[in-house]
Amino acid sequence: MLERLKRPWPDHRAERALGAVSLLLGVVIVAMIAFVAVRSWPIFQHNGLRWLGGGGDFEAEIARMNAATAHPTAADYQLRAWPLLYGTLLSTAIAVALGIAIAVLASVFIVELAPRRLSRVVIPVVRLLASVPSVIYGLIGILVLVPFVGNHLVSEGDRRSVLGVVQLTGAGLAPTVAILTVMITPIMIALVCEALEAVPPSWKEGAVALGLNPLRAVRAVTLKAIRPAIVAAAVLATARALGEAVMIQMVSGGKTFAPNLDHGVPVFLFEPLRTLASAILDFREGIGSPSLKAAVYSFSLLLLLSAFVLSVGGYLVKLPLRRHQARA
Amino acid sequence: MYADEMVLDRSNASSAKTPAAPATAVTPAMPAAPAMAPPELPVPPVRTIVLDRAPTLVRPVPEREAVRPLSAFAGPERLSLRHVGVSYAGKDAVRSVSLSIHQGEVLALIGPSGCGKTTLLRTLNRLTELTAGASRTGEILLDGEDIHDLVDTTLRARVAMVFQQPNPFPMSIFDNVAFALREQGRKRPARRQLEPLVVDALRRAGLYDEVRDDLDRPALRLSGGQQQRLCIARAIAPRPEVLLMDEPCSALDPISTGVIEELIGELRRDLAVVIVTHNLAQAHRVADKVAFMYLGDLVEYGGVRDVFEDPRAQRTREYVRGAFG
Amino acid sequence: MSAVAVRSGRTGGRRSSPMSWRWSDRLALAAAWLAGLSLCLIAAAIVLYMGYRGIQYLRPGMIFERPQASADQAGSGGFLDPLLGTIVVSAVGIAIALPLAVASAVWITEYGHGGRLSRALARVVESSIEIVAGTPDIVIAIFGLAVFQLPLLAPLSFQAEGGGVFGRSFIAAGAMMSLLALPPLYAATRDGLQAVPAHMREAAFALGKTRITTVRRVLMPSVRSNIATGTTLGISRIVGSTAIVLILLGSTLRIETQGAVPVVNLLRGTGSSLTTYVYENSPAGEGAAPEKAYAAAFVLLVLVLALNVVIERLGRGRRDVISSVI
Numbered sequence: 001m002l003e004r005l006k007r008p009w010p011d012h013r014a015e016r017a018l019g020a021v022s023l024l025l026g027v028v029i030v031a032m033i034a035f036v037a038v039r040s041w042p043i044f045q046h047n048g049l050r051w052l053g054g055g056g057d058f059e060a061e062i063a064r065m066n067a068a069t070a071h072p073t074a075a076d077y078q079l080r081a082w083p084l085l086y087g088t089l090l091s092t093a094i095a096v097a098l099g100i101a102i103a104v105l106a107s108v109f110i111v112e113l114a115p116r117r118l119s120r121v122v123i124p125v126v127r128l129l130a131s132v133p134s135v136i137y138g139l140i141g142i143l144v145l146v147p148f149v150g151n152h153l154v155s156e157g158d159r160r161s162v163l164g165v166v167q168l169t170g171a172g173l174a175p176t177v178a179i180l181t182v183m184i185t186p187i188m189i190a191l192v193c194e195a196l197e198a199v200p201p202s203w204k205e206g207a208v209a210l211g212l213n214p215l216r217a218v219r220a221v222t223l224k225a226i227r228p229a230i231v232a233a234a235v236l237a238t239a240r241a242l243g244e245a246v247m248i249q250m251v252s253g254g255k256t257f258a259p260n261l262d263h264g265v266p267v268f269l270f271e272p273l274r275t276l277a278s279a280i281l282d283f284r285e286g287i288g289s290p291s292l293k294a295a296v297y298s299f300s301l302l303l304l305l306s307a308f309v310l311s312v313g314g315y316l317v318k319l320p321l322r323r324h325q326a327r328a
Numbered sequence: 329m330y331a332d333e334m335v336l337d338r339s340n341a342s343s344a345k346t347p348a349a350p351a352t353a354v355t356p357a358m359p360a361a362p363a364m365a366p367p368e369l370p371v372p373p374v375r376t377i378v379l380d381r382a383p384t385l386v387r388p389v390p391e392r393e394a395v396r397p398l399s400a401f402a403g404p405e406r407l408s409l410r411h412v413g414v415s416y417a418g419k420d421a422v423r424s425v426s427l428s429i430h431q432g433e434v435l436a437l438i439g440p441s442g443c444g445k446t447t448l449l450r451t452l453n454r455l456t457e458l459t460a461g462a463s464r465t466g467e468i469l470l471d472g473e474d475i476h477d478l479v480d481t482t483l484r485a486r487v488a489m490v491f492q493q494p495n496p497f498p499m500s501i502f503d504n505v506a507f508a509l510r511e512q513g514r515k516r517p518a519r520r521q522l523e524p525l526v527v528d529a530l531r532r533a534g535l536y537d538e539v540r541d542d543l544d545r546p547a548l549r550l551s552g553g554q555q556q557r558l559c560i561a562r563a564i565a566p567r568p569e570v571l572l573m574d575e576p577c578s579a580l581d582p583i584s585t586g587v588i589e590e591l592i593g594e595l596r597r598d599l600a601v602v603i604v605t606h607n608l609a610q611a612h613r614v615a616d617k618v619a620f621m622y623l624g625d626l627v628e629y630g631g632v633r634d635v636f637e638d639p640r641a642q643r644t645r646e647y648v649r650g651a652f653g
Numbered sequence: 654m655s656a657v658a659v660r661s662g663r664t665g666g667r668r669s670s671p672m673s674w675r676w677s678d679r680l681a682l683a684a685a686w687l688a689g690l691s692l693c694l695i696a697a698a699i700v701l702y703m704g705y706r707g708i709q710y711l712r713p714g715m716i717f718e719r720p721q722a723s724a725d726q727a728g729s730g731g732f733l734d735p736l737l738g739t740i741v742v743s744a745v746g747i748a749i750a751l752p753l754a755v756a757s758a759v760w761i762t763e764y765g766h767g768g769r770l771s772r773a774l775a776r777v778v779e780s781s782i783e784i785v786a787g788t789p790d791i792v793i794a795i796f797g798l799a800v801f802q803l804p805l806l807a808p809l810s811f812q813a814e815g816g817g818v819f820g821r822s823f824i825a826a827g828a829m830m831s832l833l834a835l836p837p838l839y840a841a842t843r844d845g846l847q848a849v850p851a852h853m854r855e856a857a858f859a860l861g862k863t864r865i866t867t868v869r870r871v872l873m874p875s876v877r878s879n880i881a882t883g884t885t886l887g888i889s890r891i892v893g894s895t896a897i898v899l900i901l902l903g904s905t906l907r908i909e910t911q912g913a914v915p916v917v918n919l920l921r922g923t924g925s926s927l928t929t930y931v932y933e934n935s936p937a938g939e940g941a942a943p944e945k946a947y948a949a950a951f952v953l954l955v956l957v958l959a960l961n962v963v964i965e966r967l968g969r970g971r972r973d974v975i976s977s978v979i
Contacts, residue, residue: 014865018760019771022778025757028832029781035799036792102688105681109689113682122689125696131961132699133893135928136950139935140699143943182695189692202495209455210508210562211485215685216678220511225498243789246895250937277791284900287798300795307787479667 033304040298042291046077051298056080058256062283065292072291079295083258085302087273090259091173091248092241095180100234102181103188104223110189111196112218123193130186137179138250145175146251149270158267165263171253172272179247184240188233195229196222239310242303245277252278276303401432402616406569406600407452407487412466414444414451416459421447424466425626427619429570434592434601436615436632438608440647444624445604449572452602453487454480471569485512488563489572493579494555496547496562501539504547504558505529508566525565533561534591553584560591564599571595573603577610589614608648612636620644700954707951710944716952720906720930732949734908735930738823741919742898742926743891745827746834750887753831754838755880757782759868762846786836794900797829801901822911824920826901833894834887841886845879846872882968889960892953895928902926904933927953 043051061079068076106126110119150170159168199222207217253272256279261268274282276299286292407429414422422444429435437445447456454475456462468475475483485508496504505526510516526543530536535557539545547558556576563571573592577585592601592614605611611618611632618635620628620643628635628644639645671679718731757778765775785793800806802820849872857867908924925933927949932938934946 011863011865014863015760015764018756018764019774021753022757022760023774025753025785025835026774026777026781029784031800032788032793032796036796039799102692105685105688106692108681109685113685114689118689122693125693127961127965128700128958129692129696131889131893131957133895133928133953133957135893135895135931136699136703136954138937139931139946139950140702142936143946144702185692200495202491202493203497205455205458206491206495206497206559207507207511208458209453209484209489209491211481211483211512211566213481213674213678215682216511216674219678219681220507221497239787239789243791245789245791246899246932250932250935277789280791280795281896281899297795297799300792303789304792307789307792308784311783311787477667479673 036297036301036304040294040301042077042294043079043298046074047079051079051081052085054080054082054258058083062256062286062292062295065295066286066289068289068291070290072289076291077294079298081276081295081299083256084274084276084279084299086258087252087256088242088275088277091176091180091252091273091275092238094177095184095241096234096238098177098181099185099188099237100230103185103192103233103237104230106185107189107192107196108215108218108223110193112214126186126189129182130190134183134244134247135250137183138247141175141179141247141251142171145178146170149174153266154270155266158270161267162263162271166255166257166271168267168270169253169272170270171251172270173252173259174269176248176252176273177269179251180241180244183244183247184237187240188237191229191233191236192226195226199225235310235313239307242306242310243277245275245281248275249278249281254282401597403431403433405430406471407602408467408469408472409452410467410469412448412451412464412468414447414456414462414464416447417461420624422451422621423624425619425621427626427629429600429602431569431598431600432596433616434596434603434614435617435619436611437602437604437619437621438606438611438647439621439627441606442623443621445621446574448621449489449574449602449604452570452572453484453489455489481512485566486568487570487572488566488568489574490556490559490563490576492575494552494559496550496555496558498548499546500544501530501547501550501558502526502543505561505565507562512566529561529565532564532595533557534587534594535561551584553580553587556580556584556588557591560588560595564595568599570600570602573601575604575606578606585610608636620647622647703947703951703954706947707954709947711948711951715945715948730945732927732930732945732952734906735925735927735949736952738898738902738908738924738926739892739928741823741924742827742830742902743888745823745920746830746891747884747887749828749831750834750838751880751884754835754883755842758839758842758846759872762843763864763868763872782836782839785832788832790833790894790896791900793829793832794897797825797897797901801825801828821901821903821923822921823902823924826898826926827920829897829901830891830894833890833897834884837886837890838880838883841879841883842876845876849875878967882964885960885964885967889957889964892960893928893957895926895932898926898929899932902929904929904938906930906933927956 056078058080064076064078065072106122110122110126114122147170149172150168153174154168154170162168203221203225204214204217207221208214212220252274254274255272256274257272259268259271259273263271280296280299283292283296287296405428407427409425409427409429411424411426412422413420413424425448427435437449439445450456451464452468452475456464457480464476470478470483470486475487497507499507506519506522509522509525527536530539535554538554539550547555550558556579560571560576577588580588589610592603595601596616603611603614605614615632617630618628618632619626620635620639620641622643628639628641635644636648639648671682674682712731715731716736717733719733720735721730761775761778765771765778798820800820801822806820853871853875854867857871858864862870902925903923904925905923906925908919908922910918910922912918912921931946931950931953934940934942934949936943940946
C-alpha cells in the first residue's frame with residue numbers, strides 16, 4: 001500500500017484527492033450552519049420569532065435558564081432578547097458611521113495631502129492598529145478608559161438622574177464605541193487608500209485643468225469614483241464590528257440594558273449595554289444547562305446569518321454604483 | 329547650425345489696435361474690430377486689454393508677409409509668449425519660444441514627437457506645475473497679465489484644456505458639462521440656472537442633438553468621439569478665453585476626427601484655440617497659424633499657407649514634406 | 654539667442670491658497686489632517702502605554718515561570734504555561750490548515766478549470782472559504798463547541814473530575830484555529846500559484862510530466878515564500894484570538910494533560926493561552942492582578958508586532974501584504 005502511495009500519482013487520482021480535500025471545506029461550512037441552527041431550534045420552538053422582540057426581563061430569563069435542570073420545561077425557554085439586538089445594532093452603527101468618516105478623511109490625507117515622508121510613516125501605523133489583538137484593546141479599555149469615563153466624565157448629576165434604573169460605572173456605550181471605532185477604522189483605511197490609488201489620474205488632472213484646487217478636485221471627482229470601495233469598506237467593517245466579542249465584553253458593563261435616549265445625551269452614552277457577541281462570552285459557562293445552551297446557539301445563529309447577509313448585501317449595494325464607473 | 333534655421337518671427341507681436349509705430353514695424357491689415365460674430369451667436373464679452381508699451385520686434389518683418397488676413401474671425405491678442413523656456417529637472421524641454429495667440433484664430437503646434445509642443449501647451453495653463461522639478465523662464469501674458477501672477481485656479485478658469493485621451497468624469501453628461509460651472513464659483517448655482525448654459529455648451533460642441541433625450545445618462549457610456557466632444561463642451565461651458573487642445577483626435581476614428589475638426593472651425597469664433605497635432609493634414613485643414621517646433625526650439629511660425637507651401641527653414645521643408653517626424 | 658535677459662526659471666506661480674477656498678474645503682482640509690494625525694497619536698499612545706506598563710510590571714523571569722495560585726497574586730508566578738499554550742494552539746492550527754489550504758489552492762488553480770462540474774465546485778469552495786473568512790471568531794468557537802461536544806468526539810476533550818464532557822481541549826481549540834488561518838493561507842498560496850507564468854507549466858507538460866508532478870516539482874518551490882507569508886498571517890491571527898480559546902480551552906491557567914500517551918495527552922488536555930491569561934488577570938476575568946495582565950499583554954504585543962515585521966519582510970511588494978490588514 002505504501003508502495004503505491006510513494007510512486008508518483010497519476011493525474012486523475014491526484015485530482016480526485018485534491019478535490020475531495022477542497023470539498024471538505026464546503027462540508028465544514030454547511031456543517032457549521034447546520035449544527036448551529038439545529039442546536040438553536042428549541043428557542044424558536046418555544047418562542048417563535050418573538051424571542052427577537054422585547055418586553056421580557058432578560059436578566060431574569062437568563063437566571064431561570066441557568067437554574068433549569070437537564071430537562072427544562074417550556075417556561076425555561078422563555079426569551080426576549082431585544083436588548084441584545086439593540087445593543088449590537090447601536091454600537092455597530094455608531095462605530096461604522098464614525099469609522100467611515102475618519103477612514104475617508106485619513107485616506108485622503110495619506111494619499112493626497114501628506115508629504116511623502118509623513119505618508120510613509122502613517123501606513124505602518126495603520127497596519128499596526130489593525131494587528132493589535134482585541135484583548136489588548138479590551139485591557140486598555142477596562143483599565144484606562146472605563147475608569148476615566150467613570151471618574152471624570154460621568155457627573156453626580158448624571159448618576160442621580162438614573163438612580164434606581166441603572167448604575168453608571170463608566171463601562172458602557174461610550175468606551176465601547178470609541179474603541180470599536182479605532183478597531184475597525186484601519187481596515188477601511190486600507191481599502192479606501194487602495195481605491196484612491198487606483199483612480200485614473202486623468203480625472204484629477206481634468207478637474208484641476210478646469211480650475212479646481214487639488215482638494216476640491218478630489219472631493220468632486222475622486223471620492224465620487226470610489227463610492228463602491230467605500231461601501232465595500234463599510235460592509236467589511238460592519239462584519240468585523242458585529243463579531244467583536246472580547247473587547248466589548250470587557251468594556252460594556254456586563255449588564256443587559258438598552259441605552260435609552262430619553263435619558264438625555266451624556267447619560268445615554270454612559271449607560272451599559274450588551275451585544276449578541278459579548279452575551280455569548282458572558283454566558284459561556286452556563287452551556288451545561290440545555291436551555292441556556294440553546295439560547296447561546298441562537299445568538300450565534302443570528303451572528304452567522306448577519307455575516308452572510310452582509311457579504312451578499314454589500315455586493316448588491318455596489319451594483320447600481322457601478323453604473324458610473326469606467327467600463328471594464 | 330544651418331543658416332536658415334533662425335527663429336523667424338513673421339507675425340506681428342502687437343495688437344491690431346496699436347497706432348502707426350516706428351518705421352521697422354509693419355502692421356498687417358488685420359481687422360481692427362473684435363471678432364465679427366454672425367447674428368445668431370451672442371457676442372462673448374471681450375475683456376479689455378492693457379498694453380502700455382510699443383511692441384518690440386526681434387527682427388524686421390520682410391515686405392511680402394504684410395497683408396494677409398489670417399482668419400475671418402481674428403480678434404485681439406489673448407496670449408503672448410516671450411522667450412518662453414521650460415525645463416524638467418535641469419533638462420530643457422522648450423527653448424526660447426515667442427508666439428502670439430489671438431482670439432478667433434487657431435494656432436497649430438506641429439513637430440516630431442518629443443519636440444516640446446505638448447510641454448509648451450501645458451505651460452500655458454500651468455499644468456506643468458503638477459510635475460515636480462519643472463521650471464519656466466520667459467514671460468507668458470494672458471491679456472497682459474503674467475500668468476504666474478494670477479492665481480492658478482483663476483488662470484485655468486480662463487484657459488481651458490482638452491486632453492488626448494477623452495477623460496469624462498464618472499458622472500452623468502449633465503454633471504460633466506456643469507462641473508466647472510458648479511465648482512468654479514463660490515456658490516453652487518441651482519440646476520435650473522445651469523440648464524441653459526449646459527445646453528448651450530453641448531450645442532456649441534456639436535453634441536446636443538445626440539444626447540438631448542437623456543442628459544442624465546452616465547458619460548462613460550458614450551462612444552469615444554462623443555466623449556471627446558463632451559470634454560470639449562465641459563471645457564467651453566465656463567466661457568474661457570483660450571482653449572488648449574492636446575492632440576484631441578489622435579485617439580479617435582476618422583469620422584469623429586472630422587466632426588471635431590469642423591467643430592474647431594466654429595469654436596474659434598469666441599475663443600483663441602491652440603492645438604497640438606502630429607497630423608500635418610489636420611494642421612493644414614484646421615489651423616490659421618502654424619508653429620513648427622523641433623527639439624525644443626521654435627523653428628518656424630507663420631500663417632498656415634506660408635508654412636506649408638513656402639517654408640523658410642530647411643527643417644520645416646523637410647518635415648512638411650514628410651521626410652522625418 | 655535673444656536680446657531679452659533671461660530670468661532664472663520659476664518653478665511655481667501663485668497657488669490658490671486655502672484662505673480663498675470655500676469654507677467646506679477648508680473644513681475638509683483641517684479634518685483630513687486631524688484624522689491622519691490623530692491616528693498616529695492613538696497608535697503611539699497605545700504602543701507607548703503598553704510599553705510603559707510592560708516595563709513596569711514585566712520581570713524577565715515571568716516568561717519561564719509557571720502560573721501559581723498564591724495569596725500574593727501580583728508578585729508571584731509567570732506565564733510560561735499560557736505561552737506554551739499559545740504555541741501549541743498555533744502549531745495545531747497551522748498543522749491542520751496548511752495541507753488543507755495548499756491542497757485547495759492547488760486544486761482550484763490547476764484543476765478547477767475543467768468541465769462545468771469542476772468549475773462549479775471551484776466556486777463552491779471559494780465561496781466557502783470567503784464565508785469562513787467573514788465569520789466572527791466567536792461563532793467559529795461556538796461551532797467548535799457544537800462539534801466537540803458530540804459524544805463521538807468525547808475522547809478528544811478534557812474531562813473534568815466530575816466526568817462531564819465540556820468539549821474543551823487543545824485539539825478542539827487548535828482545530829477551530831485552523832479555520833482562522835485557512836483563508837489567508839489559501840489566498841496567499843492561490844495568488845502565488847496564479848502568478849506563476851503559464852510557460853513554466855507548459856514547459857513541464859511538453860516534457861511529458863503529469864500535472865501533479867509539475868505541481869510538486871515545479872510550482873511548489875516557486876510559491877514557498879507565498880506559503881510562508883500566508884502561514885505567518887495565519888499565525889498572527891491565531892495568536893491574537895481570545896474568544897476561541899476562552900470557549901474551547903477554558904480558564905485553567907496551567908496546562909493539564911489527560912491520559913498517558915505523550916503528545917496525545919497534551920492535545921486532549923486543557924490550559925490557557927497568552928490572550929486568555931491577559932483576559933483572566935484583568936478585571937473582566939477573575940483578575941486581581943492587572944500587573945500580570947499588563948506584563949503578558951506587553952509580551953503579546955511584541956510577539957504580534959514581530960510577526961508583522963516578518964510578514965512585511967516576506968511579502969515585500971506583494972498583494973497579500975496589503976490584504977493582511979483586512
